[in-house]
Amino acid sequence: MYLTPEEERIMSGESGPTLQKAMEILVALGDIYEADRLIPIKSAQIAGVSYKTMGDAGLEWISDLDGKVQVPSILNPAGMDLERWQEMGVSAEFAQKQQEIIQAYSSLGIEVQCTCTPYYLQSFSATYGDHLAWSESSAVSYANSVIGARTNREGGPSALCAALVGKTANYGYHLDENRIPELMISVDCELDASDYAVLGYIAGKAAGKRVPLFRMRSTPHRDQLKALGAAMAASGAVALYHVEGVTPESCRKDFELPAEQLTIERTQIDEVYETVSGDGITECDSAAVGCPHCSPEELEEVAAKLEGKVVDNNVWIFTSREVAEFNPRLVERIEKSGAKVLCDTCMVVSPATDKLSHMAVNSGKAYAYLPGMCKVAATIANIEKCMEKGGGSHSD
Ligand code: F3S
Numbered sequence: 001m002y003l004t005p006e007e008e009r010i011m012s013g014e015s016g017p018t019l020q021k022a023m024e025i026l027v028a029l030g031d032i033y034e035a036d037r038l039i040p041i042k043s044a045q046i047a048g049v050s051y052k053t054m055g056d057a058g059l060e061w062i063s064d065l066d067g068k069v070q071v072p073s074i075l076n077p078a079g080m081d082l083e084r085w086q087e088m089g090v091s092a093e094f095a096q097k098q099q100e101i102i103q104a105y106s107s108l109g110i111e112v113q114c115t116c117t118p119y120y121l122q123s124f125s126a127t128y129g130d131h132l133a134w135s136e137s138s139a140v141s142y143a144n145s146v147i148g149a150r151t152n153r154e155g156g157p158s159a160l161c162a163a164l165v166g167k168t169a170n171y172g173y174h175l176d177e178n179r180i181p182e183l184m185i186s187v188d189c190e191l192d193a194s195d196y197a198v199l200g201y202i203a204g205k206a207a208g209k210r211v212p213l214f215r216m217r218s219t220p221h222r223d224q225l226k227a228l229g230a231a232m233a234a235s236g237a238v239a240l241y242h243v244e245g246v247t248p249e250s251c252r253k254d255f256e257l258p259a260e261q262l263t264i265e266r267t268q269i270d271e272v273y274e275t276v277s278g279d280g281i282t283e284c285d286s287a288a289v290g291c292p293h294c295s296p297e298e299l300e301e302v303a304a305k306l307e308g309k310v311v312d313n314n315v316w317i318f319t320s321r322e323v324a325e326f327n328p329r330l331v332e333r334i335e336k337s338g339a340k341v342l343c344d345t346c347m348v349v350s351p352a353t354d355k356l357s358h359m360a361v362n363s364g365k366a367y368a369y370l371p372g373m374c375k376v377a378a379t380i381a382n383i384e385k386c387m388e389k390g391g392g393s394h395s396d
Helices: 005-011 017-032 051-063 092-106 137-147 156-165 195-207 222-235 248-252 266-273 296-306 321-326 328-335 351-355 364-374 383-391
Strands: 038-040 044-046 073-075 167-169 183-187 212-215 260-264 286-294 314-319 340-343 358-361 377-380
Touching (some): 005 017, 017 156, 044 156, 051 092, 137 286, 156 167, 286 296, 286 383, 296 314, 296 321, 296 383, 314 321, 328 340, 358 383
Parallel strands (some): 314 340
């Protein structure tokens, strides 16, 4: 891989050991994937934040780094709401370690916004054609597919290295040739609400790592595209998809239709609604919405569904701190029911979920991950049914 004289100097250690290590990792990745050079990035989103998944080894690694990030950088969800962790039932020991991780990232110049929906943040916009180094799989999918920006599915360490250097290796989804659809998926029914999450769950299994092109009868809006992509990234490893007439590259480019085609029917979608993921012998004892983190429109929808209702069980609504702080009235309306609007974290990466047994979710990603990562069974349903099944919601 070609390196500029300045990149060579960083590689030789002239700018200190942290940058040298970061450059070595970027070059190693570039060599593996046959990149020709490094390219500048506009921003980085860094996974590997929850103490639940990082442990002491991860904390030690981050704490040993110095230097400052070269581009706007934020974090993936942590293991707790950084302010309301006690209400989540998180232990003081965990909270202490989690704060140390956040502090270590912050000292590298990374903004303490812990979210998988960086594209909702006012100061963190990405636009068509931007090169990024994002690492949370649903954010990667959204950036590539819905925005038309370009990012590989970075690991936490490689996104951090890219942030420190301000560049990433030019391979994978940064290149035109890897953005061409490889599988055509026709959807043989109208879809609404959580149907897109279920469709993503089914399509991800079929697509694996390939780039699907969808032909749909209904027209998904941005939150439905978010749900579709998040589910495909979890049940498969899809980092980019197109929807005919909807997503930007499908609208701007004349793709040849992929040779391989498949159709998804209503009966397949209904089957997922009827199937509990994991060991679901118990009734739902909780519900969670906001995987990926809720947009303001989704908070509005939850608030409307909970109007005049009371929930008996744990009902958690996850969003970014910025979205919550910009919409205090919505938070207030939701919390009047007894549900909690939590920030900086989610049901999958927080240890708070581990004490539950069966969660109702409207997310294909949570449906796929809760059994494995939290040993919690999951039922998938639309928001209203989640509140009924998991929250025991009833009129005030
Ligand atoms: Fe985001 Fe957590 Fe879901 S990181 S996509 S809310 S599993």
